[in-house]
Amino acid sequence: MQPLVERLDQRRVAVLVLLAVITGLLAIPMITMAPTETASTEPGGPVFEARDAIDDRFPAPVHEMNFIVEAPDGNVLDADSLRGLYAAGEALRSDPAIGPTLQATFDPATGTEIDGLVTIADLVALNLPDSIDTVAAAEIDATTTVIVDELGPTAAALGLSTQASRTVDGSWASPAVVVRVLGDNDELGFGSNAVNLGGDTAPEEYARDVQQILRDTTGMEVHGIALDVNLTSQEQGQLAGPFIGLTVLAVLLIVGLTFRSYWVLTVVGVALGALMIWLKGITNLVGFDDDLVLTLIVPIAMISFGVDFAFHAVGRYREQRLAGEVPRRALTTGLAAVGTALLLALSSDMAAFLSNVTSGIESIVNFGIGAAIALAAAFVLLGVATPLAVSLLDDRLGRPPGGRRAGVVRVAGSLATASMVMGAVLLMVFVAPAAGVGLFVVTVLATLVVPAWWRMRTVGVPDRSMRVATGDRLAAPIGRFVAAVASRPVVVVVIAAVVTAGATVLALQVPTRFDVEDYFSADSDFVVGLDRLDEHVGSRRGEPALLFVEADLADPAVQASLKGATDDIVALDSDVLARNADGVIVEGGTVAVVDAVMASPGARALVADRAGVQLVDADGNGIPDTRAQVQALLEVAAAEGVSNDGRQAISRESVAATVDLMEQPGATVLAMGLTNSRSQASIGQARADLDPIIDRLREELPDATVELTGSSFVRDASLQATSRALAVSLPLAVVLCLLIAATFLRSIRFAVASILPILMTVAWLYAFMELIGAALNIVTATIAAVSIGIGIDFAIHYIVRYREELGRRPAPAAVQVAGEGTGTALVASAVSSAVGFGILAFAPMPLFATYGLLTAVMVVMALVATLLVLPSVLILVTPTPSPTPSPPPEHADAASDGLDRQVPAAVR
Secondary structure (H helix, E strand, C coil): CHHHHHHHHHCHHHHHHHHHHHHHHHHHHHHHCCCCCECCCCCCCHHHHHHHHHHHHCCCCEEEEEEEEECCCCCCCCHHHHHHHHHHHHHHHHCCCCHHHECEEEECCCCEEEECEECHHHHHHHCCCCCCCCCCHHHHHHHHHHHHHHHCCCCCCCCECCCCEECCCCCEECCEEEEEEEEEHHHHCCCCCCCCCCCCCHHHHHHHHHHHHHHHHHCCEEEECCCCHHHHHHHHHHHHHHHHHHHHHHHHHHHHHHHCCHHHHHHHHHHHHHHHHHHHHHHHHHCCCECHHHHHHHHHHHHHHHHHHHHHHHHHHHHHHHCCCCHHHHHHHHHHHHHHHHHHHHHHHHHHHHHHHHHCCHHHHHHHHHHHHHHHHHHHHHHHHHHHHHHHHHHHHCCCCCCHHHHHHHHHHHHHHHHHHHHHHHHHHHHCHHHHHHHHHHHHHHHHHHHHHHHHHHCCCCCCCCCCCHHHHCHHHHHHHHHHHCCCHHHHHHHHHHHHHHHHHHHCCCCECCCHHHCCCCCCHHHHHHHHHHHHCHHHCCEEEEEEEEECCCCHHHHHHHHHHHHHHHCCCCCCECEECCEECCECHHHHHHHHHHCCHHHHHHHHHHHCCCCCCCCCCCCCCCHHHHHHHHHHHHHHCEEECCEEEECHHHHHHHEECCCCCEEEEEEEEECCCCCHHHHHHHHHHHHHHHHHHHHHCCCCEEEEECHHHHHHHHHHHHHHHHHHHHHHHHHHHHHHHHHHHCCHHHHHHHHHHHHHHHHHHHHHHHHHCCCECCCCCHHHHHHHHHHHHHHHHHHHHHHHHHCCCCHHHHHHHHHHHHHHHHHHHHHHHHHHHHHHCCCCCHHHHHHHHHHHHHHHHHHHHHHHHHHHHHHHHCCCCCCCCCCCHHHCCCHHHHHHCCCCCCCC
């Protein structure tokens, strides 16, 4: 290590210029090669394949948007509210942008034509003797009452709230109503109606335009239902931006305060900005898709890792400077001493993050590889380039001038530098990469290049003496505290083991959960809309649960099996599937089509007329007896719909939405509603209720594909895959870290000791998650990899320093000196990261707030495990104290004996 560091020192300027050129080159792909696709958060499997098959075989002809309209006076059925609703429909139809894109269709439930908008106001207006705007309020109330009485207050066509009730005068009142707006997908080109994070925002912008017209026209509260997840994500991320900026600002200010140096703060700030360019540039070159975790979480996590590299590298350099060495000698001695620990930390961290590639989930794989890339960049920029630049500045500029005025200038300059770096990082990560790079270049010139050039012109002969910084004054107390705790190693280890065992029990209870309130602010329109859905719709509809069947649909036996399965589902006594008085609601599919045709003499006659086939049901099971009859029935229904007594019972579009005969084998979809689907327990219960029926159907149709899917089951499968991935990647990361540590340290004992803080930190962290009610999802799962990285970092730096000191003094004194030197850097690094991420915990977006809180707590836990538990473990695993006499502990804080410290020739 020493020869390599010396060569770097001899070429300090060339190395720094080369890194600057690389940074400039990587800014090009960062700006010009931004990803256009979104990384998948799904692991693949039958649930996803069935979802994709439905999207492929049943393209949605209608882009359906649902809104909940709430009346200010608590009754949306009074005359004024209904007039407002009707006016909203007219405004949508006449709007030059929205009107031409609305879908006209027929509603069999009410027997009326629908011109893009389904509201009770249209039904009332249709049944009034005159215009709804001029007819008396009493006439409107009477007509409304008749319509509700005829169709029933639970009729989907009316969309009344579950809280609708009859008033004392016999009329109906409802605090809210569901309004359906139908867009023409052929005109709009939106495709699937699925709600996916990372999807196209064009349909969401269209829905928001519709919502705004409804709000402006009705004068009532209008809440969209799951219409704008991606726009909400972008907006919430922008709201979190200032807090992430404050995190960067706080970290840099703590760096400046710790080292009491404007130049150290500036160099670290510039290195952090360059780190963001390297991360974005390299991942764009590799071709990674856009992803929430890679785009936002990895840069935030790298702040902690990058500052950790800087604290240890610069801290050891300054320790050598305090021992009296000149800058160049201090660099070679200090960086060579800490270099082994930095390389070991880098290797272990990269192994921890790369263990995520076993997940099989593109988003998590990208996270692991992207974080490993960022770690390598952080090592180069903050672990190597930063001390090189600091030593160069110390060598050329010397000690900064004293005096109050100079101090004020340095403080103001530090604040300005930290603020400019904060702005550049925010622009690069969140807003406009090109503008961020531009501000970064200005920052480098204004805060580093120009001031350094001006100082060199005016300094004369530089004073290379070293001022004692704040962190240096804390070294001795930290060392004594660490040694005092480690004086009873057995007691400390036993207590830590008991606490960790209890934490492990809690950690194993952390649930997997997807709730939008874990991602978005509770007062965001997206979350409020879902809350109103629970309040006013409840168990009536629910989130779609789809049973996809691919089989020979013309076979009467297949139809009999499907009918039997449908009857079994309807008869389920399930609390989580939407139901009415007749049982679980099952809609669509060939069963509904066959039932409707066989129940209608007119529909049967139409099949005979169009296909020349008579439908016969000799066995009375409600299904035509032959393949030819079933085939004819389905083909005529697909072409013309199903009529009953002159009224259309099922439209042609509705048949096409759930029955596909274009490809063989045919396919059909049965739709149910899953209530309270924000709860993973409800999804699990629905699967438990439906699986026996699905299993029987598979046994009866061995050649068919039968799969339960839908957005709730897709989400559940993704979460379960995330949990399984964590169960694999976590132990794999620990094993890899153990092997790497054993290789570098050449000691199994010390390698095992290095992973103990990892295990403690992970157990404590997930126990904390259980205590605060946090859940495991695709974002919080990444905390495990970060905690492993931080834990192994802290442990490795301490162990390497301890073993270095062990060559000169017995274990208790080595523990103390390691605490003074490396322990001080650990405390400074932990404080900067904990404070920075603690600020992020106040962000309005729960996604970032939770990440900030957990990261801050995790850093503190890693510090506690390293400084309070690890020294006792090291004393216990050290076989015999070094025979080399040691100085009295009370003198150990005198520059930590830095004058005579040399790097051991070999790692023992």
